[in-house]
Amino acid sequence: MADKKFSGTSTYIATDDLMMAVNAAVTLQRPILVKGEPGTGKTQLAVEVATALGHPLFEWHIKSTTKAQQGLYDYDAVARLRDSQLGDDRVHDIANYIVRGKVWDAFESHVRPVLLIDEIDKADIEFPNDLLQELDRMEFFVYETKQLVKARHRPIIIITSNNEKELPDAFLRRCFFHYIRFPDKETMERIVGVHFPNLKKQLLREALEAFYRIREVPGLKKKPSTSELLDWIKLLLAEDIPPEALRSEDSRKSVPPMYGALLKNEQDVHLFEQLVFLDRRSRTQ
8 A cells, every 4th residue: 555645744834845855755765864954843854754644753863972883783792791790691692682773673663664863964974874775775784693684664764964064975865855944934824823823913923023033133143943933932922922012112122022032142132132223223313
């Protein structure tokens, strides 16, 4: 039976081009490499694809110290040495010290799984190439136990990157690529509507105006993301901030209330205050 097509979920607004990219990668049986600003829903995409298609999800979150081998398996030689010193009978079977990784778990799944390899660019530059053969062949060999592990079903592989470093060409050639553009106002309205269905239109309009005004400030070290907008709106509602407070003309209130949810360092706050002050002074001259 053919796979269902991904068309978003009730809690995740997917654009047409994102849905098309996911479905194209599934059809081609290639990993989909997803890039985009932090906070644009790259990691959540894997969760939503698994939910929408009814597949199990295996998540492998990459750190700077992660090695590709750990996704397949780890041999815990230290534990075996300790057990041998304690006279534990487990030491006679080396399989007791093989720790399965997320790729192995996904390969063993009885139902076609979704495998998330999250923030692949955090790892060493050789990390992607070290996985090429296993992801191509859908199998790997466990040398300690002389076992060949083959995938029961080819996983839907979603790989995310924040562009911290360039990925090898050989790896890129094997992926279907998609860049998640930052949502426009119309799409953002739909996203906010999912999380705050009863939000009053005037507050939504003023919040989005303020949010995009901040994002357009040139020179920000960190532009506020979708997740930060949602946090901010949650605070506005909790504190019962009126819509008009978001467009105050008072120069002493040059940044929006609860701005700490949006601007995450003092340089950006100072920069925003300077630009608003200069803009207002130019209007009065």
